[in-house]
Amino acid sequence: MVPVSDNQPEQTENTDLRRQWNELAEEVRSHREAYYNGEPSIPDADFDKLFQSLLRLEEQHPELAVPDSPTMEVGAPAPEESTFANVEHLQRLMSLDNVFDDDELAEWLERTPADAYLTELKVDGVSIDLVYRDGALERAATRGDGRVGEDVTANVRVIEDIPHQLSGEPPALIEVRGEIYIRPEDFPDINAQRVESGKPAFANPRNTAAGGLRQKNTADVRKRRLHFVAHGIGAREGFTPATQHEAYEALASWGLPTSRYTDLVTTAAEVRDKVRYWAEHRHDADFEMDGVVVKVNSLAEQRGHGSTSRAPRWAIAYKYPPEEVTTRLRNILVNVGRTGRVTPFAVMEPVFVSGSTVSMATLHNQTEVQRKGVLIGDTVVVRKAGEIIPEVLGPVVEKRDGTEQEFVFPTQCPACGATLAPQKEGDADWRCPNTRFCPAQLTARLTYLAGRGAFDIEALGEKGARDLIRSGVLEDESSLFDLDREKLTRTSVYTTKSGKVNATGEKLLEHLETARNTDLWRVLVALSIRHVGPTAARALASRYGSMETLRAAPVEDLADTDGVGMIIAESFTEWFSVDWHAQLAEAWAASGVTMADDRSDRAEQTLEGITVVVTGSLENFTRDGAKEAILARGGKASGSVSKRTDYVVVGENAGSKEDKARELGLRILTEAEFETLLENGSV
Template sequence: MSEVAQRILELRAELDQHNYRYHVLDEPSIPDAEYDRLFKELKQLETDNPHLITPDSPTQRVGSLALTAFDEVKHEVPMLSLGNAFEEADMLSFDRRVREGLDLPSGDLFGGGAEVEYSCEPKLDGLAVSLLYRDGLLVRGATRGDGSTGEDISVNVRTIRNVPLKLQGEGWPAVLEVRGEVFMSKAGFEALNERQLALGGKTFANPRNAAAGSLRQLDSKITAARPLEFCCYGIGQVEGELPQTHIGILQTLKDWGMPISRELKLAKGIDQCLAYYRDIGERRESLAYEIDGVVFKVNSLASQRELGFRAREPRWAIAHKFPAMEELTELLDVEFQVGRTGAVTPVARLKPVKVAGVTVSNATLHNMDEVARLGLMIGDTVIIRRAGDVIPQVVQVVTERRPADARAVSIPENCPVCGSHVERTQLVKRSKGKESFVEGSIYRCVGRLACAAQLKQAIIHFVSRRAMDIEGLGEKSVEQLVDEGLVRSPADLYTLTFDQVVQLEGFAELSSKNLLAAIADSRKPTLARFIYALGIPDVGEETAKLLARALGSLERIQQALPEVLTYLPDVGLEVAHEIHSFFIDPHNRQVIADLLERGLQLQEEGELHPEFAACTTLAGFIDKLNIASIAATGAERLAARFQSLEGIIQADWLDLRQVERLNEKAARSLRDFFDDPANAERALAIEAQLRDFGMHWQSEKKQVEGLPLAGQTWVLTGSLEIMSRDVAKEKLEGLGAKVAGSVSAKTTCVVAGPGAGSKLAKATELGVAVLDEAQFIQRLAGYGIEV
């Protein structure tokens, strides 16, 4: 090895050690001037000998050529969010759930029971990132994104001074994913804003926004010039051995050069956790960085695996947030916005005020009932609360500061967008034998899709990924299409021409062709996707799938009466009425007809599902009519005695007396109900539809072949490569399985792709069957499903 190469290695090692002592140990051993001299010497040697430059050199943090866009990164182990605690009671409940989940003895009059060890560290207010090391070298940096997919910001994280490009020491795993927070200190933030002002540039509202904006610069040279820092709080994907406690892992990472929180502590039991929270809260303002709470994690990894996850949160960790930040300001006005369903919602326009480092000029008021509850008037001084990223809220009126010219807040009679009438919703309360109407808290514009605001929101929902999945139609594009009069209903999307699209702002020849191709590709949606895309109130993805699977065709869904829809599991009468009301609306029917006329071909339509067809009985039907004093047992006795609906309708007093144990009150109620011609006609109409659908209790039943996976619970974990997890979920649900988010003793099978972590460990521990993706596809093929 030449003397120059040897000197370069010596300088790199020395600079790496000084970086470690400065950023991780907080024990600098040389003055900054000496560090700069060594750095300058190394840079000159590498400039003179470019063939000796390596990616892990301390000089390779200065940034590179600007990117045009960030690539996507699939997280092998999802980056989950944490549940929040806002009160001490929430923390006590969390600790109780942990101890119950670990089956630890609870306390009694003579003792506090077993205590859990927790790690405690401040919750930095920054941006969560993932750093991937292979054989000790940094190979990738990524943002959290939606938890499953983030953005590749490798060139930018390399510019952060305390992110090691090469791990210190030895013994690190072959693959190690380190997770942490990129943030900006208070001093760094102030210095950045002063520099921005001097240059005439944009200033930032708070350190978090500054950190996030800096980290997502396409030009990494800009990132390199920003005072960003990194703090590690955990790990993701690992191939190798690590300690079996959370704090043990962080201490090991620190030994390898990774910065961790200097406030990291071990607490034994919930009381010590609460004491830590109070202490750090008192010192919050004196800390060098912004924090918005404290993160507590069960320290034992074995206990973490036992506790597992729920939805997108671990059961073994929680963020105890600090009280919301509040400020006083003036309510300048109340304006009204119109949403997708026509809801007219009040929004507070405020005199701008800084709350928790963010300038707030608008706040949510929810609805007019909330305005009344607050006693709010325009001109009032109000208290604004902002907690984390939650939309600011008006929480209180300072009535003693109310000016003499304060004005009442009133709902507009006409829609502020289209001028249509605004009416208050009515809620129907249904119980045995009666309906009552009460005023709802929502006001709605009756203009429906004739209202531009509703039309825009309806189309944004219609084209979204889980609906018709038309890529390239973002909110701004939809607004242009509506404002230009090119789209007056979702059906108009399918008549757009190249000449119309290319004239829109942001569209060139290629993007116009791509959009038209995406619209064309969306012409064959599944029935379930189409139903969801229509935006029926209270009908989400799962209900749309249920409607499609059970009723089998758009025609039957459109015709279905509310009482028939209630035979579907988890569909109550209120939702059933929403669905029915949507489909009997002439305007909605016309939009659907136009969509079909313009080439939409619904997929996966078929027959009524046999299990749904076989679910009706005469007794169950009578019970669903909600006749006062007729319960399920009485309905069964009536069905047994008369054998038909017509027989029950026509039964006289003498006939009813012969029904076993049917008392006079029930008999009178039954006669009163059917003596009303409207009730009798309604019951016969429902029965007629049951006959038409093949659901009548006297209809010939097809043999019900149970779905092969009915009653089973499956879990998907890791990243699947042949299909997405959404597709895998659809396949499993189509076979009758329930797809859950966590593994338990009741889990039937786990499908584990690359990067599977705690769910796979839990399945192995419980002896649950595990399939890799190839075995899963083979299993699907056995049921006749191609991938």
């Protein structure tokens, strides 16, 4: 008989909590990355719910709040494949905490007393950081992760609102924060011109503005009719305003556009009045807005309130409920995702809401369709949550005329015909079990492994993946690295009209050749093992060095790897227990894909077991370069300071992390000392 441990229920509970945290954190990271660097797939309001759920989970179980939790992060790192250079902000751009109702606002006002507040409209645009030196525009950068963004100076110079030279008597240095946006009245015209040129319409103004900043041709930037409004300051020299309001007046005097909807108030009651007013007048502004930002006016009082790891305590964003409209539900169809999850979505009569016309909306899963009680043919209430992806809230029952039909969830996968079922008892989601050959799942997996966090195969997108499958060139991803020109001639995406391999096809073959010689951690990510993202993959590859050693390692041994744990270790082991999964890795190996890192030139592991935080600007290291230097020597590069931090490397404009390190009595290093640490493992 196997003895039962007295603390087995507690261990099970802890494992379940950790699994819940991992899944929620992974989802938050994924959606945050899509919001800042791609196309969001869920509404802003839904992301807010996910983020708030993660916050509550960590508040209830503080042991889950690890330093690299998404709740500690700001924005998202600049895309690795970006054609724009990465630049470090002079002073960190922070995020804002949110409140969603009057009670939460009242609680914030009670714990954040001030002589005066500023109320500002929360612009639904794209954050930008402008650096003016001696009055001249020196640099413009996107938010990125708050410390490092993309240099988009050339594109910003064609935005008419942004002066190249400040007027009056500007200071020696001023870092201006603001928002790039598209006016609601301009957006329909921009879309009309785009459709006339044979291109699809843009989804919404915010994404259109974000895409505009990343155009390679400044002429294309001009077509987006971008505007700018300043809403903050960062680093400065020769400028010492006493209040936020004084700073805004100075910015305006130098020729920078500031919001005419900013009001100076002195009581909490006046703050609430402004919030209520703009809830009724949200379409009166010159830009899309989704809330009101409240800031303590005095800069001295701001410093007194301080900041968390990601947001100032002296400011808060009151976010309004998403807008709602009604339209007719024409049909309900389903989509199959990368993991086999089958998701119903609504096909509606096009309706204009929150700045754009929508014709499809999410319905989440079949249980949700039943819970909401919607029928095909219903008049439904649609919410444009977060101004991004619409959601069907429910039917307008009194408008039914008897012609409506109940939605019947399919029993077979629409992509491959396999019988659908929940993966395990109690699951709300139904999945397609044909994980290996289902065209929809395979298309999604191919697109994923081609991403920059895996093989980084630029020429393999969703359209190309679908073509490779449809043409029969690929049965699954195991033969991806066996593609050649002869096989590509059977496709349409990768060939010319005469049937020869085109430039995209040649690029695909070139990228596949490069991908064969990538790092082991990228191969691990490309395998689509659940929970094994770049962080865990790096840790496993660094410790074991080869796929063979990894597969032979006991699950307990894998779990002991720093940053892995039992959930990821079990997921890794279970994945390889599936025959075709193991055959996939072996097929890649046979095709020349590297399955072991070359450790002949591997840096000495001087930092094994050591956690290092780098803050501020270093002279000889970029932000990513410093992180790579730490990881390459076996250390952990953390993004936040805690009692578990061994060293904090401080550069120029270090900010709050240096303050926290001193409060905790941690060892603080200069850049020269950091270089000594990298070499010797001690200082």
